[in-house]
Every structure is written in structure tokens, then in C-alpha cells.
Amino acid sequence: MANHKRILSSYTGKLTPAQQKRVDKFIKPGSHKWTAQWSGDNNRILFExxxxxxxxxxxxxxxxxxxxxxxxxxxxxxxxxxAISKLRVRTAEDFVSPLLTMDAVRATYNVCVKPVNSEEFWKEASQPKPDPPRITRPVGRPKKRRSDAAHPPPQPNGDKVRSTFQVTCNKCGKKGALLQDLQGSTFKT
Ligand SMILES: [Zn+2]
Incomplete structure (x- = not known):
């Protein structure tokens, strides 16, 4: 926002630069071969x-x-x-929607985001500190988590999932090497 403001601060046109470019394209002599004819109405607003x-x-x-x-x-x-080229007093820029003018841009960037201090400069507030939400266990069977649905348990005869784990011996208590095998197999140390 600040960059936009800085760039446009020195711009003096009535329309935004992009819109001015579009108008200039039509105003340029020889850019089109259309002829405007005033219809003769009293307000001089209708043209063919x-x-x-x-x-x-x-x-x-x-x-x-x-x-x-x-x-x-x-x-x-x-x-x-x-049609506008037939007028003597007003220019094409006067007929463009106000939403496409620099006034609209200035109104848009009129506000600013104020600087924010980092946490070490925050002041202690007198209000009580917020508590974490209370976790309550709902009645009944726990709902199926989304991750469970994404990774369904392996079927007895279906796809087997590869996993890594360590086995501890029941007799000597020593840990074995990391094993990698298909789930559902039995291991002996
Ligand atoms: Zn038209």
C-alpha cells in the first residue's frame, strides 16, 4: 500500500494511469474512422x-x-x-466513471496499517488471561477421524502397509535392530 501511495503521489492526472492509456488510445488522431453526428436535441446529448x-x-x-x-x-x-470530440468545453476524461479516477484511488489508499511492536514491547493488560477451551468427552463411540478415513487399515488379504519398528526380546530385554517388513507378519528375535 505504501509503495502504491509513493508511486502515485507525484502523479497529477485526473484518471488512473491505466485508464488514461485506454482513453488516449481512442483520442489519438487517426485511431478510428467513426464519425459523430449530433441529433439536434436541445440538450446536445444525443449523437449518432x-x-x-x-x-x-x-x-x-x-x-x-x-x-x-x-x-x-x-x-x-x-x-x-x-461523440465527445464534437464538444468544445468538456474533455473525454470528464465522462469516465468517477470509480476510475485518481480521486477513487486516493480514497482507497487513504487509510494505513499502523506499525505493530514486537512481543517484548507489549504491555501487560489488566484483563484476565484467556483459558484454553474445556475438552469434554462426548457420550458414545468416538467419531472416525479424517486421517483414519484417508488411510484405512490394511485388509487381511488386501494391500499390506510397509512400516518400520523395533522389537524387544521378552527373555533378555535387549532391543533388536530396526525392522522393516510388511504389516501382519510375525517376528521372532
Ligand atoms: Zn460504445
């Missing part, structure tokens, strides 16, 4: 955008276009930019 036989409607007050991109994304489409 044409190229050959194709025609689309743009409404500069409702921020809508026949292609739907403007109303869905808040970002201008090439047709909207063509």
Missing part, C-alpha cells in the same frame, strides 16, 4: 456514430452507448469518444 452502413447511438447525459461498454465498465468506448 456512423462508419459506412454501421450506426450506433451515444447518450452523453446517461453515459450510454449501443455497444454497452460505457454503461458496463464506466470506461469510454471509441463511439463515445467520437
Amino acid at each position: 456514430i456512423t462508419r459506412g452502413k454501421q450506426k450506433l447511438e451515444v447518450n452523453l447525459q446517461q453515459h450510454t452507448c449501443t455497444c454497452n461498454m460505457w454503461q458496463l465498465s464506466g470506461m469510454l468506448c471509441v463511439y463515445a469518444v467520437a
